[in-house]
Amino acid sequence: MTAPRALLTNPHPVPDTTTSSDTAVPRSADPAELPHIEDPGAVAPADARELSRALLVRLSLLEEGTADYSYVRATLIELNVSLVRYAARRFRSSSEPMDDIVQVGTIGLIKAIDRFEPDRGLEFTTFALPTIIGEIKRYFRDTTWAVHVPRRLQEMRLTLAQASDELEQRLDRAPTVAELAAHLEVDEEEVIEGLTAGNGYTAGSLDMKLAADTPDSTLARRLGFEDARIGRVEDLHTLKPLIAALPERDRTILSLRFVEELTQAQIGEGLGISQMQVSRLLTRTLAVLRAGLLPSDR
Secondary structure, X not given: OOOHHXXXXXXXXXXXXXXXXXXXEOOOOOHHHOOOOOOHHHOOHHHHHHHHHHHHHHHHHOOOOOHHHHHHHHXXXXXXXXXXXXXXXXXXXXXXXXXXXXXXXXXXXXXXXXXXXXXXXXXXXXXXXXXXXXXXXXXXXXXXXXXXXXXXXXXXXXXXXXXXXXXXXXXXXXXXXXXXXXXXXXOHHHHHHHHHHHHHOOOOOOOXXXXXXXXXXXXXXXXXXXXXXXXXXXHHHHHXXXXXXXOHHHHHHHHHHHOOOOOHHHHHXXXXXXXXXXXXXXXXXXXXXXXXXXXXXX
16 A cells, blocks of 8 residues: 555645635645545554544545545545544443444544544544544434433443443452442442433333243233233223112112122111012112123124
């Protein structure tokens, strides 16, 4: 590959045109004047920084939308993909595929290239790295959480994951809450809050199979069961207007039998009728309610 110094050579300087007020107006450069790099991804990091510095200056002089502008911009992206991979390694403990993280980080790299101002004298890597990391964090915050939690707790989860990996290698075991708190110099309550918030990162289906159980066992079976009282509430809600439509004597007999739990003989004695009459009235009333409660077979 051509040496970096040769790539930076510009044998034909781009002449400036001036307006009537003698203000310089940059125009698109001749393609022959732009450095040609056959494989930007194969450039060594030190050479990539030097080339990026020159190309960023050139990019600031080119007119946006031209072929030369697109070429220089694309070359800058390829030269600095290694910077994206370096930033993405900070998030390797997450469950997201590394390719997806690198792709999101590349969006941050493109934003950094578009916003960078060479005349400020700042090193490009110093400017680009926070932009790349911020884009990746925004991706985790906005798209990967199953349950929305405050941004502070989302960042705490990432910090705890990195601290846990570091302490686990050092201690050869999982760190305790107290050890995490001491390592991060925060309160134990804050560590517990961050660990609890991490439960909202992913959500499992209630139909998920449990490997340790029988094939037909699901998470829903482990978590709970059907409450028969819920169906009773629905039945009572349906019965309410049916009971309200009954004659007053029938409502009284129902109340005495099923609320006060009196016998048919006691009900008959209280109403001045025979036990047989109470039985017939109850049978008729229950038949009316059953017909109104159950769906018709017709």
